[in-house]
Amino acid sequence: xxxxxxxQLLLNGIVIGVIYALVAMGLSLIFGVLEIVNFAHGxxxxxxxxxxxxxxxxxxxxxxxxxxxxxAVAVSLGFILYEALLVSLRGESFERSIxxxxxxxxxxxxxxxxxxxxxxxxxxxxxxYSNIIAGELRLPLSRLFALALGLAAFGALxxxxxxxxxxxxxxxxxxxxxxxxxxxxxPRAVSRLAVAIGIGLSGLxxxxxxxxxxxxxxMGFSFVFKAFAIIIIGGLGNISGAAIAAVGLGILxxxxxxxxxxxMVDALAFISMIAILLLRPQGLFGRGVRx
Amino acid sequence: xxxxxxxxxxxxxxxxxxxxxxxxxxxxxVLALGVSFATFSVLSGGLNLVYGYTGLLSFAQVxxxxxxxxxxxxxxxEQNWSLWAGVAAGxxxxxxxxxxxxxxxxxxxxxxxxxxxxxxxxxxxxxARDWVSLTRGAMxxxxxxxxxxxxxxxxxxxxxxxxxxxYLLLSFAVVAHATIYLVVSxxxxxxxxxxxxxxxxxxxxxxxxxxxxxxxxxxxxxxAGIVGGLFVFYLTIVDxxxxxxxxxxxxxxxxxxxxxxxxxxxxxSSAVLTVLPDLLRFxxxxxxxxxxxxxxxxxxxxxxxxGAWLQRRRVARWRRPRLxxx
Amino acid sequence: xxxxAALLEVRGLSKRYLGLTAVDHLxxxxxxxxxxxxxxxxxxxKSTSIDCISGFQPADGGQWFLDGHELTGLPPHRIARAxxxxxxxxxxxxxxxxxxxxxxIAVQENDGVGWLQALRRSSPLRRSEAAALARGRDLLATxxxxxxxxxxxxxLSYGQRKLLTIAASMMARPRLVxxxxxxxxxxxTMIRHIEQVIHKLNAEGVTLVIxxxxxxxxxxxxxxxxxxxxxxKIADGPPGVIRNDPRVLAAYLGKTRAAELDHRHG
Numbered sequence: 001x002x003x004x005x006x007x008q009l010l011l012n013g014i015v016i017g018v019i020y021a022l023v024a025m026g027l028s029l030i031f032g033v034l035e036i037v038n039f040a041h042g043x044x045x046x047x048x049x050x051x052x053x054x055x056x057x058x059x060x061x062x063x064x065x066x067x068x069x070x071x072a073v074a075v076s077l078g079f080i081l082y083e084a085l086l087v088s089l090r091g092e093s094f095e096r097s098i099x100x101x102x103x104x105x106x107x108x109x110x111x112x113x114x115x116x117x118x119x120x121x122x123x124x125x126x127x128x129y130s131n132i133i134a135g136e137l138r139l140p141l142s143r144l145f146a147l148a149l150g151l152a153a154f155g156a157l158x159x160x161x162x163x164x165x166x167x168x169x170x171x172x173x174x175x176x177x178x179x180x181x182x183x184x185x186x187p188r189a190v191s192r193l194a195v196a197i198g199i200g201l202s203g204l205x206x207x208x209x210x211x212x213x214x215x216x217x218x219m220g221f222s223f224v225f226k227a228f229a230i231i232i233i234g235g236l237g238n239i240s241g242a243a244i245a246a247v248g249l250g251i252l253x254x255x256x257x258x259x260x261x262x263x264m265v266d267a268l269a270f271i272s273m274i275a276i277l278l279l280r281p282q283g284l285f286g287r288g289v290r291x
Numbered sequence: 292x293x294x295x296x297x298x299x300x301x302x303x304x305x306x307x308x309x310x311x312x313x314x315x316x317x318x319x320x321v322l323a324l325g326v327s328f329a330t331f332s333v334l335s336g337g338l339n340l341v342y343g344y345t346g347l348l349s350f351a352q353v354x355x356x357x358x359x360x361x362x363x364x365x366x367x368x369e370q371n372w373s374l375w376a377g378v379a380a381g382x383x384x385x386x387x388x389x390x391x392x393x394x395x396x397x398x399x400x401x402x403x404x405x406x407x408x409x410x411x412x413x414x415x416x417x418x419a420r421d422w423v424s425l426t427r428g429a430m431x432x433x434x435x436x437x438x439x440x441x442x443x444x445x446x447x448x449x450x451x452x453x454x455x456x457x458y459l460l461l462s463f464a465v466v467a468h469a470t471i472y473l474v475v476s477x478x479x480x481x482x483x484x485x486x487x488x489x490x491x492x493x494x495x496x497x498x499x500x501x502x503x504x505x506x507x508x509x510x511x512x513x514x515a516g517i518v519g520g521l522f523v524f525y526l527t528i529v530d531x532x533x534x535x536x537x538x539x540x541x542x543x544x545x546x547x548x549x550x551x552x553x554x555x556x557x558x559x560s561s562a563v564l565t566v567l568p569d570l571l572r573f574x575x576x577x578x579x580x581x582x583x584x585x586x587x588x589x590x591x592x593x594x595x596x597x598g599a600w601l602q603r604r605r606v607a608r609w610r611r612p613r614l615x616x617x
Numbered sequence: 618x619x620x621x622a623a624l625l626e627v628r629g630l631s632k633r634y635l636g637l638t639a640v641d642h643l644x645x646x647x648x649x650x651x652x653x654x655x656x657x658x659x660x661x662x663k664s665t666s667i668d669c670i671s672g673f674q675p676a677d678g679g680q681w682f683l684d685g686h687e688l689t690g691l692p693p694h695r696i697a698r699a700x701x702x703x704x705x706x707x708x709x710x711x712x713x714x715x716x717x718x719x720x721x722i723a724v725q726e727n728d729g730v731g732w733l734q735a736l737r738r739s740s741p742l743r744r745s746e747a748a749a750l751a752r753g754r755d756l757l758a759t760x761x762x763x764x765x766x767x768x769x770x771x772x773l774s775y776g777q778r779k780l781l782t783i784a785a786s787m788m789a790r791p792r793l794v795x796x797x798x799x800x801x802x803x804x805x806t807m808i809r810h811i812e813q814v815i816h817k818l819n820a821e822g823v824t825l826v827i828x829x830x831x832x833x834x835x836x837x838x839x840x841x842x843x844x845x846x847x848x849x850k851i852a853d854g855p856p857g858v859i860r861n862d863p864r865v866l867a868a869y870l871g872k873t874r875a876a877e878l879d880h881r882h883g
Binding site: 473474477478479481482484485488489491492493494495496497498499500506602605606609610 | 671672673692693694695697698702703705709710711712713714718721722723724725726727730732735736738742746768769771772785786788789
Binding site: 085088094095096098099100102103104105106107108109110111113114221225228229232264266267270271273274277278281 | 348407422580585586
């Protein structure tokens with residue numbers, strides 16, 4: 001096999017890995033700050049994609065305005081989600097949070113199926129047929145933009161978490177909740193923002209991938225479980241760990257798909273996760289084991 | 292003590308009525324509902340044992356269900372086993388897998404077990420769909436043969452009519468529930484409750500939580516595996532859709548509405564939730580939206596389920612007359 | 618007269634948390650039949666040592682033996698079955714179950730009845746359950762909670778709940794019981810009641826180790842007191858001696874205040 005084949009696979013893997021990272025980091029942030037496992041996380045990814053599809057198709061919005069709009073809506077949904085449902089959970093019961101968010105995911109997923117049917121919709125736009133070609137490598141513009149968006153989101157998240165007061169508060173709570181509370185951090189404000197950011201990232205990922213893959217109501221379902229696997233592999237509550245594990249998984253899946261038949265590429269995430277749980281439960285990068 | 296006799300009598304009457312239904316109506320729709328009820332009640336009964344009694348949230352039931360189905364189908368189709376041996380093997384394999392998953396992840400925590408159980412169920416779906424050489428892939432294994440049961444005096448019972456499967460699954464459901472009841476009403480069930488209520492306290496009293504958790508998992512897996520084998524032969528086909536998350540969601544709702552840890556509550560809710568949605572002619576999507584809404588409301592308002600509410604009433608009744616003056 | 622054999626022997630117990638040494642090579646022995654107090658200021662390692670000895674926390678070093686049998690590293694349920702039980706600072710009980718059910722559970726793993734016998738409801742099981750009920754009623758009488766035998770534990774007051782946990786810890790006829798702050802937050806009448814209960818139980822042959830902050834309670838109840846500070850044993854002897862030990866005073870009051878007192882009493 002020539003080098004360009006590998007590089008193509010690598011490139012594809014990086015793009016999907018960056019998108020995985022957006023979803024996984026959002027999930028990790030929510031878990032780290034609230035100790036809630038958000039089963040409905042994938043549904044917000046799906047809603048972001050659906051909204052992007054409709055905005056492009058029906059409102060005729062261009063790529064960048066669509067992205068901005070969807071992200072804004074997603075962040076607002078995050079605020080609403082926290083205030084309406086999650087604020088009463090307070091991390092007391094793991095099972096309750098799983099079942100509550102599972103219920104939410106059932107409502108959103110099946111509601112979307114009811115309203116839009118399961119037929120996948122392809123988003124056709126000006127981007128659809130533009131590619132960047134370099135030698136034997138091909139990178140569709142839609143994927144390039146998705147990659148750029150992902151990296152921009154990484155940058156923004158990094159700025160928030162490391163250079164703002166509330167971001168540092170979030171990291172503090174994720175690392176050591178009791179200590180952070182003792183220092184006087186307002187858990188409610190921090191939690192609310194964490195959920196808003198987490199859901200916002202998820203929605204953004206959906207909008208970024210909408211032009212790349214088909215959009216349909218069940219797309220969030222498989223995604224979210226991979227996101228779970230990723231955050232466990234990276235280390236529960238460790239946000240940068242989640243990002244690294246996500247990109248790693250994206251690359252691994254891409255390389256495996258290039259060489260193995262499609263069999264079991266999806267299974268890689270879960271097998272890795274089970275292996276990590278049994279061999280190194282704190283994840284590759286550790287945190288302080290909430291598992 | 293009359294309440295005990297009354298309850299036993301009403302149970303006996305209900306079971307007798309259920310068995311009489313095919314004689315009263317040949318309506319195939321009713322019989323299909325009966326098979327559905329029998330199957331789902333065993334699945335949710337097992338989940339209740341693991342989650343309701345022992346306090347372990349588990350998503351693995353559907354995995355055991357499907358493993359039972361595929362094992363029975365493969366052994367019958369490819370190895371010429373009889374259905375009964377195949378179904379038993381399916382149950383045994385499911386129980387074994389349950390023990391492995393349980394033992395490896397419970398050493399860490401209940402959280403790890405919940406997550407591993409979820410991935411296990413998803414992995415089953417992926418394997419069924421993608422490992423074509425083993426499971427024949429997305430098309431599944433159609434054309435499962437009609438079972439035959441040899442009876443005394445050289446007779447045979449061929450399961451040709453819908454009522455035959457009705458009797459078969461109902462009989463198994465009775466056996467399954469009797470087994471579950473035997474366990475939960477014994478001191479084993481009492482230990483499981485103790486573990487759910489206050490695990491550290493139970494440990495300090497000599498109770499080994501791991502053994503009881505593994506018992507609950509293995510028993511629920513065994514029953515789910517057997518009913519899975521019977522169910523796929525009723526359908527005459529097994530395919531990856533047997534691992535659908537839909538089964539998990541439905542089981543969870545049955546347990547939550549019936550009340551985690553309430554044997555009769557879950558049995559009753561599985562009957563109601565099998566019959567009612569069909570009567571109301573809800574489409575699957577709307578039904579799931581409703582179930583999701585119920586889950587949300589239940590978790591917000593009644594985290595302990597029906598059982599906790601009943602307990603609060605018991606406590607209130609005791610508090611009313613002041614027995615010891617202060 | 619030979620010295621009484623040690624029932625509980627702890628050698629070099631150590632436990633560290635995140636760089637902090639909670640228990641530092643602690644060693645002590647408890648003779649059978651004793652009622653020993655374990656005191657020390659906050660953070661001295663009392664609860665941590667008991668958590669380690671009873672199997673709820675892994676120790677970083679040391680060994681401990683009950684009646685010559687090594688308990689080091691065993692899980693909590695094995696240690697309980699070996700004859701060492703404990704209560705918890707957080708006063709654990711099965712809220713939704715009745716008092717008698719609470720007590721019967723506390724002994725069910727100790728009667729040698731196996732799972733199959735339990736499922737078959739065989740006669741060993743029925744005999745054992747009857748015996749457990751009888752013992753439960755006895756213990757409820759000792760702690761004066763008989764009226765609530767069939768009431769859910771949730772209705773008990775804080776002090777009554779503590780009595781229940783003490784009764785539960787005795788159900789399986791343990792050799793040694795550790796009571797973790799049995800009178801914290803309890804009114805004086807109840808404190809006296811608990812003290813009487815402890816005397817009665819000790820008279821039946823149970824060895825007791827009592828962790829407490831209530832110094833007066835310990836001094837009046839215990840014939841021997843062990844004092845911990847920063848994870849180490851700083852004093853060990855009869856209450857009269859301990860009360861005047863300058864190191865103990867220093868540990869509780871701080872060195873300057875202790876010196877002040879010392880100076881004043883000349």
